[in-house]
Amino acid sequence: MNFTHYKIFFSPDGLKKSYHKKGSLPFLCHVLPVIFLIVGFLISPLVSHTQITKTSIVKTIVLDPGHGGKDPGNLGTKRYKTTEKDIALAITLLVGKYLNQAFPEMNVIYTRDDDSYPELIERTKLANDVHADLFISIHCNANESKRPIGADTWVMGPHKNQANLKVAQKENAAILLEEDYKQKYGDFDPNSPETYLALSLRQNVHLNESLMLAKYVQDEFRTRVGRVDRGVKQSGFYVISFTTMPSVLIETGFLTNPTEEDFLNSSNGQDYMASAIYRAIKKYIAEVENIPVAELNKVVLTDTLPEKTIITNNDDEFKEDTIATYVDSVSTDSINYRIQLFVSSEKKSLEPDNFKGLDEITLVKVGNLYKYYYARVPSYSEAKNVRKIAQEKGYGEAFIVSFRGETKIELQEALNLELENNK
Numbered sequence: 001m002n003f004t005h006y007k008i009f010f011s012p013d014g015l016k017k018s019y020h021k022k023g024s025l026p027f028l029c030h031v032l033p034v035i036f037l038i039v040g041f042l043i044s045p046l047v048s049h050t051q052i053t054k055t056s057i058v059k060t061i062v063l064d065p066g067h068g069g070k071d072p073g074n075l076g077t078k079r080y081k082t083t084e085k086d087i088a089l090a091i092t093l094l095v096g097k098y099l100n101q102a103f104p105e106m107n108v109i110y111t112r113d114d115d116s117y118p119e120l121i122e123r124t125k126l127a128n129d130v131h132a133d134l135f136i137s138i139h140c141n142a143n144e145s146k147r148p149i150g151a152d153t154w155v156m157g158p159h160k161n162q163a164n165l166k167v168a169q170k171e172n173a174a175i176l177l178e179e180d181y182k183q184k185y186g187d188f189d190p191n192s193p194e195t196y197l198a199l200s201l202r203q204n205v206h207l208n209e210s211l212m213l214a215k216y217v218q219d220e221f222r223t224r225v226g227r228v229d230r231g232v233k234q235s236g237f238y239v240i241s242f243t244t245m246p247s248v249l250i251e252t253g254f255l256t257n258p259t260e261e262d263f264l265n266s267s268n269g270q271d272y273m274a275s276a277i278y279r280a281i282k283k284y285i286a287e288v289e290n291i292p293v294a295e296l297n298k299v300v301l302t303d304t305l306p307e308k309t310i311i312t313n314n315d316d317e318f319k320e321d322t323i324a325t326y327v328d329s330v331s332t333d334s335i336n337y338r339i340q341l342f343v344s345s346e347k348k349s350l351e352p353d354n355f356k357g358l359d360e361i362t363l364v365k366v367g368n369l370y371k372y373y374y375a376r377v378p379s380y381s382e383a384k385n386v387r388k389i390a391q392e393k394g395y396g397e398a399f400i401v402s403f404r405g406e407t408k409i410e411l412q413e414a415l416n417l418e419l420e421n422n423k
C-alpha cells in the first residue's frame, strides 16, 4: 500500500538531521543559534523555564479527521456549504497545532490534512505502521431529528443499544464508497449485524487507556466548553477497532441540530473543541507518563487557548442516552411524557410524511395494535407545548401519556415523581 500522500510532520530534531545531510553545516552553525535566540526571546514570556516538552511513552499520535474528498460525511441541516468533513478537518488541524506547540518533539501525524479521502483501511494501517501511541478520530454526529445535541466519545466494544449501533454503522458506511471494498474488507460488511457481533467479541487490549482518554475528552467538553455530555460509549467503529493502540472516536456534536451546527461551524467553536481535546490528551499523557499535570501545564501556552465556558445547556432530555425515534433502544428510568397521536392495527414507517410532518415518532406495540407517540419530553409543562404542536398539525384528539423509561405509568404518578425530583 502506498502512503506517499500522507504528510508526516517530523519533529524539529528530524528536520535538523536532514539539513545536515545536505552539507550546509557551516552556514547553520552561524545562523541557527541566532534564529534560536530570536525565537527563544519571542516565546519566552509564554513558557515556563521548567518546561516538560519531552514525552517518553506517548511519542507518536495519529489524528484522523473523518471522511474527506468524495465522502462529505453528514450534511447537517444543509444551511451551510460545509459538511462534516470540513469541520472534522478544521478541529483536527487545531488539535495538532496545539500538540506541536506544547510537545515539539512529538510526532503528530494526520491521516489527511486536506480535502482528500484516505480509505478507512489505510487510516488504521497508517496508525499501526508508524506504531502510534494514540489514535484519535474526529467526527460530527447526525440524526433524523434535529433535537439531539451534544458530544460523545466512543471506544471499541459491544453496542448497548440500537441507537449506538446506528452511529457506528453510519460512520462505517464510508467503506461502501470505496472501490473493491468487498475484497479489501472481507467479512466486514458495514450493514450486516454479524459484522458487529464479530466485532463485539474482539478483545480490546487497550480498553482501559482508551476509556481514560475518552473520559478526559468528555470531562473537558462538559466542564470547560459547556457542551452537553452524552457520555463515553462503545460501538463497532471500523477505524478504532483495527488499530493496535489506545484509540477513541470523538463525535463533537450534531450538525443536524441548528444551534450545535452554528457552534461547530464557528471558528470559536472549533477552537474551543480543539483545545478541549488537546487538554484531554495532555491529561492522558500526564497520567501515562506519570508527570503531574501541573508540570505539564507550565509548557502550555495557556493564554492563547480559549478556556472559558460559553454555552450551558442543562436540558435533561438532551443528556439521555436514547433517541426517541429508536423504539428498541435501552433507556434510563427517567420520567418522560409523549403525545399519543393515534392507535392503529397498521404498522407504519416512522417518517414525518406519515405523521403530518411530525418527526420523533415512537411506536409501541400493544397486543395487535400499534400506538404512535410524538416527542419525548422530561416535564409536563413541555408536554403541553408539544401537544399543542401536534394539535396544530391536525391531531385534535392527541393527548399526553407518561412513562418511566419505556414503561407507561399513570399521569398522576409521573407528576408526583416529577415534583419530587425537582425538590
Ligand SMILES: [Zn+2]
Binding pocket: 066, 067, 073, 074, 084, 139, 140, 171
Ligand atoms: Zn463521521
